[in-house]
Amino acid sequence: MSGHATYQPTNRVLQWLEKRLPIGGLVHSSFIAYPTPRNLNYWWAFGGILSFMLGVQIITGIVLAMHYTPHVDMAFKSIEIVMRDVNFGWLLRYLHANGAAMFFLAVYIHMFRGLYYGSYKEPREVLWILGVILYLLMMATGFMGYVLVWGQMSFWAATVITNLFSAIPGVGDAIVTWLWGGYAVGNPTLNRFYSLHYLLPFVIAGVVVLHVWALHVTGQNNPTGIEPKSDQDTVSFTPYATIKDGFLMVCFCILFAWFVFYIPNFLGHSDNYIPANPAVTPSEIVPEWYYLPFYAILRSIPNKLLGVIALFGSIGILAFLPWLDTSKVRSARYRPLFRQFFWLFVIAAVGLGWLGTKPPEGIYVILARILTFYYFAFFLIVLPLLGIFEKTKPLPNSISESVLGAKA
Ligand code: HEM
Structure with a gap:
């Protein structure tokens, strides 16, 4: 369903470009003329919301990285500097931290939608599996990002989770030492988590392209679960889906803003405002x-x-x-x-x-x-x-x- 379709640019520059790189045709057939089932409900808006949230996380993350120092002696402090001294640093950080939570909220809705309407069934198996890979990558990215704060909860979460691998018979301890880059969670661990936390969102973005590609090969499922049979069953993506997705995205942003501006620490744990201390285990370790x-x-x-x-x-x-x-x-x-x-x-x-x-x-x-x-x-x-x-x-x-x- 993706391809060149009926795209005819009137502008001469675009005509010139289209002959050399038909990107306008691709966008047109994928996001404008693309036929979507006419009965999609609001649960189908979350894929778009997820793509938007990925963008928010990447942009806020890149700017945060400009002020962050991945060293055990400076990581916690550099985040305090972001919060107090960097212009709008508090906003960037709260957007990023709450953005992660909103990203997960959206992905859970997206997954339960798929489960309810059987969107994983033939012929959408690959689309679904790419989704599972995205989910795993999101979990790994979120975990490593949380460790970067280098508060008490960061340190102990890193210790507990990496230690899980020690349960593997025979090689478990060797794997944990390898993950840590030493004999305890320390500077090499923080550094590699930073490197991977920066890398993985771009891997996620690449897998999202495959995910959406697979979606455009099979077409979208819909609340009836039966495939479109005629033109009567579909409407063009723009304006119908774009307006509907856009509306819910605005609602979602209002909820996001409410967390960021009114209760930015509601979802966090207060122990993570205490610098990491390997000598003191917190009374409870909660992810x-x-x-x-x-x-x-x-x-x-x-x-x-x-x-x-x-x-x-x-x-x-x-x-x-x-x-x-x-x-x-x-x-x-x-x-x-x-x-x-x-x-x-x-x-x-x-x-x-x-x-x-x-x-x-x-x-x-x-x-x-x-x-x-x-x-x-x-x-x-x-x-x-x-x-x-x-x-x-x-x-x-x-x-x-x-x-x-x-x-x-
Ligand atoms: C970064 C995370 C993700 C992004 C950006 C993303 C993006 C999208 C987009 C844009 C769509 C089309 C719109 C829609 O149906 O909502 C879609 C559809 C779909 N996604 Fe995802 N997705 C993500 C994660 C996941 C996960 C974790 C799963 C499942 C484990 C999943 C499974 C599906 C399925 C089955 C469809 C087709 C739904 C249908 O047509 O009924 N996705 N995704």
């Missing part, structure tokens, strides 16, 4: 909210190695989703049983997030085990079996029929 469900899964399992396997397994399993879900029907609209299990899954994910903030003892551990069990059962038992046993609702004949009624 940022967007990692909490996985932290709860890790801690729900008493054996360290099994806990680490469950942690990585809980993310890795997403890549197999297109094959674990055996149902021919995509959208949850026509899958009454799936819909109930889906909402239970949302509750389990949020519940695990809440449990990630609680100490791993008593009732909290029991609850975390139940929810961890459901998390995996959803993928490994519920989805494969539902495809066989679920009685789905009748699908409309076409997208336009679902919008305009059977007469259309």
Whole structure:
């Protein structure tokens, strides 16, 4: 669907360029004339919001890097200087820190949308897997960025998370030493995290290009989950999708601004305003909210190695989703049983997030085990079996029929 299409520039400079590098035609066919299903709802606006947030993170990050010093003696102080002395440094930092949280909020909505409407199913498997890779890259980038602050929580999060690799039998300790660049989290660790934290967003940007390319090959899914069959089923991307995406982007920015200007430290941990001190362990080590469900899964399992396997397994399993879900029907609209299990899954994910903030003892551990069990059962038992046993609702004949009624 991407390509040169009907683009005819009237301007002579653009005509000249188009003969040599047909970039105008590519943009036109991908973002203007591109046919999108006419029934897309606001859940389809989050891909655009994510692309926007990636831009915000890269721009604010580049400027922050101009003032940051990746050395254990100066990192914390350089951030305090950004906050107090650099013109609008506080704004840059709060945009970047809260921007990361908003980025994750958007990606979770984007992923749950995909899950609800079956957007991962044939022929969109590669598109989905590229999404899972993006998610992993986002997690790695966010983690390393948090360490750069070199506060107490940064230091201890880096210690706890890198130490997970020591659970690997035989080579675990050697891997941890290699990750640290020494025998403890220290200057080489901070330096390499800085280098990678700068690099990965550009890798993310590259994978986003592949993600959107794959999207433009298969076309978008839509709330009915059935493919467009005629011109009646689609509208052009511009103005319909651009206006709708733009509107939600503005709403999203209002929420973002509310965090930045009114509660900029709401999502952070106060211990990270204490400089890193390897001699003092904080009373509680809590990751940022967007990692909490996985932290709860890790801690729900008493054996360290099994806990680490469950942690990585809980993310890795997403890549197999297109094959674990055996149902021919995509959208949850026509899958009454799936819909109930889906909402239970949302509750389990949020519940695990809440449990990630609680100490791993008593009732909290029991609850975390139940929810961890459901998390995996959803993928490994519920989805494969539902495809066989679920009685789905009748699908409309076409997208336009679902919008305009059977007469259309
Ligand atoms: C940096 C992160 C990401 C960016 C910038 C991004 C961007 C986009 C864009 C622009 C779209 C088209 C608009 C839309 O459908 O919302 C899209 C669609 C899609 N994305 Fe992402 N995405 C990201 C992460 C992810 C992740 C983590 C997943 C899943 C694990 C994912 C899965 C999908 C799927 C399945 C579609 C097709 C949806 C459909 O047509 O129904 N994406 N993405």
